Amino acid sequence: MKCTICERGCTIPEGNTGACGRYKNNGEKIIELFPDKYLTICPISIETMPVLHFHPRGKFLQISTTGCNLNCQGCFSTVIAREMVHTSKALRELSPQQVLDEAVKNDCIGIAFLLNDPLASFPTFLKVAATAKKSGLLVGCSSNAYFTETSLAEISRFLDFINVGVKGLSPRAYQNCGGSTVEPVLRNIKQLHENGVHVEVSCILQNNNMEEVLELAGRIANISPEIPLQLMRYIPLEGADPALEPSIREAESLYHRLRKYLNYVYLFNSPGTDYLHTFCPNCGEVIFKRDFYGPMGAKLLFSESGSTRKNVCPQCGWTIPIKALPAEIKYQEEDFQGGYPFTRALEMVEAILITIGVTDIKKVVQVWEDMLSHNGLPQLHRGIQNIDSYFEIINYFGRLIQMEDQAAELVAYMQEKISLINTSLPHVQKRPRVYYAMGKPPFCLMGKRFENQLVEAAGGFSINKEIEYSGRPGMKISVEQLNDLNPEVIFISAFLSSYVEDFYAECCKTGINVAAVKNKRIYTHPAPGWDFGSPRWILGLMHIANMLHPGIYHFDVWTEAKRFYKQFYGVDFSPAEVNRSFSKPSNKWKWRNN
Template identity: 85%
Template sequence: MKCNICERGCTIPEGNTGACGLYKNNGENIIELFPNKYLTVCPISIETMPVLHFYPRGKFLQISTTGCNFNCRGCFSTVIAKEMAPTSKALRELSPQQVVDEAVKNECIGIAFLLNDPLASLPTFLKVATLAQKNGLLVGCSTNAYFTETSLAQITRYLDFINVGVKGLSLRAYQNCGGGTVQPVLRNIKRLYQSGIHVEVSCILQNNNMEEVLELAKKLANISPEIPLQLMRFIPLEGADPALEPSIRSAENLYQSLRKHLNYVYLFNSPGTDYLNTFCPNCGEVIFKRDFYGPMGAKLLFSESDSARNNICPQCGWKIPIKALPAEINYREGDFQGGYPFTRALEMVEAILITIGVTDIKQVVQVWESMLGQNELQKLHQSIQNIGSYLEVIRYFGKLVQMEEKAAELVAYIEEKISLINISLLAVKKKPRVYYAMGKPLFCLMGKRFENQLVEAAGGISVNKEIECSGRPGSRISVEKLNALNPDVIFISAFLSSSVEDFYAECCKAGINVGAVKNKRIYSHPAPGWDFGSPRWILGLLYMANMLHPEVYHFDVWAEAARFYKQFYGSDFSLAEINRSFSKPSNKWEWRND
């Protein structure tokens, strides 16, 4: 029997499942194996989905299950699409009525399926969507849109908005994910748009697909130049090649070319960029400002004028095709809630477990289940923001997986290095003022974040703690504010970073005139994961001490990295194989399932 859920079109023998493992041939029909099971159910603001031109600032109930019909390298949702089984006890069973009741209770205006694909749980989503519509709630989803014509017809009648993730235009792009070609996706985008559903399209930008993305913009323009295109700068995770990550500068250059074909293009995963803003396609005026709000996320800030609040350009009167006016209240998600920060939280847990020697994904899932079952993510977020409590988390996880000795070994290693720093710190005569940025110079990390605790542990004064800064993981500040802070040293985040050369050029362009720029004391970490999200931050701390006080510290960070990898990962350290993943120590690392 052929499955008609997605265009992979698996032929499933009786009693078996298709490639995704989520649907089964029971002899009469293709049935969903794990209905009404949810990993996350929580309120979000729609921009974190992300959808930008539909009910801005709207509060929606996010629902996510597990599994996916695709298997993409570097997937942001790997932890729930591939590693968290649909049979996990971390999932809650909720009826469609209970999901709708949850949306109403939280004063949400709609329900949005995201993180994993609704194609993984289509019958369940259809039931929820049907009931949501009857209760006056809006319905939408993020999806790879590999719907068959049959399944698209089923879902179209209930959808109000959709974010379609296009993998590229080449055969390679889809075959690498387990699909065939992009044609079903392009067909479905056109039909969804013609059906009156609000459509936004996202596309991963890699170093090897820029021409494809430009061609995609042209194809979308043939449907309508008003379809927003979200340019997702690739963040290589899991087994992805780090060489595929484009710089923020090159992504911004491509943005300019895309705007020649589409009226509204947005650049994500690039903290500090202006290209999350909505510009008037007629005169270029900024209509709405947005800030980076975590991976794949944005946050609407404010309108420049009353006319902009009516979705009209205050300069020329151009009407911006945004469905509804922005909500007055800007809903703020809790820590590790809403969109992709939830998956980053699970990856940080995984990072510690791998470093203490866990090689079986089943053990990781058991810890996830324990934490989610006891609602401990909020506690985790607080605990990983300072060094002492981080070490306690390592010990705690060691007990959970009965690997106390390995956890103690990791803690001892970290404490030894910190002790060496503290001993030499006595010889430091003056502590430099240090500013921590992510991506571009004006995106300031919140003062309470872990990176700024490392600054102080390495013998610096964190100027970020002098800034009133909100957002996730921080927010933009003005040139005037940064100049007034006048840091002696600037560190660039090891997660979403720019090269020192690009960063310095941005400083000069923006008129940032501080000691760190004048003396060219701007530093990026030697490797990803060296300042947050992974116990590898201890290597970053050694590097920061060297850079802040070269007269005192002379740590051989490359030798220490080699030792760390051999001692805790049982592998060699290879910079070329380290990508942006918090948990996996290299893109070659694999579960052994002992």
């Protein structure tokens, strides 16, 4: 029997499942194996999906299940698409009416399916969508849109908006994910647009697919140049090759070429860029300003000059095709809620467990279940922001999975290095003023974040703590504000990073003339994952100490990295194989018992 839900078109023998493992041939029909089971249900603002031109600032109920119909390398949602088991007790079973009740209780104007693909839970999403529409709620999703013509006809009756993630234009881009070609996706984008569904398209930008992305922009423009294109600068995770990550500078350069095809292009995963703003396609005036809000996310700003609550250009009168004006009230997500921060939380848990020697994914799921079943996300968010409480989390996880000795070994190693730093701190005569940026120079990390705690533990003074914040993981500040702060040292985040050369050039271009720029004391970390999200931050702490006080600290961080990898991961340290993943120590790391 052939499955008609997605274009993979699995032929499923009786009693078996298709490639995604979510549907079974019971002898009479294809059935959904895990209906009405949700991993996340929480309110979000729509820009965190991200969707930018549909009810800006609108509050929607995010629903997510598990699984996916495709299997893409470097997926942002691997932890829930591939690693969280479908039968986990962390999943909540809710009827469509109960989902609707959650939306109403939280004053949401609609329901949005994201993080994993609704094609993995298609009958469940259909029922929820139909129930929501009967009650007057809006319905949308993020999807790879690998719908068949049959399934598209079923869902498009209920859809108001969709973010379509295009993998690329070459057959290789889809064959690498388990599909065949992009043509069904382009067919579906055209059909959805013609049916009156609000469509936004997102595409991953790698440094080897830029011409493909330009061709994609042309194909979208043939449907409508008004369709927004979201350019997702590639963040290599899981088994992805870190060499495929383009720089922010390269992504911004491509952005200008894309604007020749489409009226509205947005650059994500590039903190500090101006290209999350909506520019008037006629005169170039900024109509809506936005700031980076974590991976794949954005936040609409009204406080800055140039932002408006109207969709008409104040300079030339051009009308921006936005469905509904922005909501007056901004919704602020809770810790680790709102799009992809949830998956990052699960990755951080996984990171600790892998470092204490866990090689069986079932043990990771056990800890996830304990945390999610006891509303542990807020406690995790608080705990990972301080060194002592981070150690408490390591020990707690060790007890939970009966690996106390391994957890204690990791803590002992980390405390030994901190003790060495503390022993020499009395010799520090002056704590330099340190600014911690993410991506481009203006994007300032929140003062309470862990990176700034590392700065102060290494003998620096964090000037990030002097700034009032409203964003996550920080916010963009003005050149004037940064110049007034006048940091003596600048560190660039090891997650969404920039090359030091690009960062320095941007400082010179924009008039940032602080002491750190004049003296060229701008640093990034030797490898990703060294300052947040993983116990590998202990390597970053030693590196920060070396850079802040080279006359006092002389850690051989490369030797320490080799020791750390061998002792806690059982593998050799190879910088070329370390990507942006919090959890996996390298792109070659595999679960041994799965």
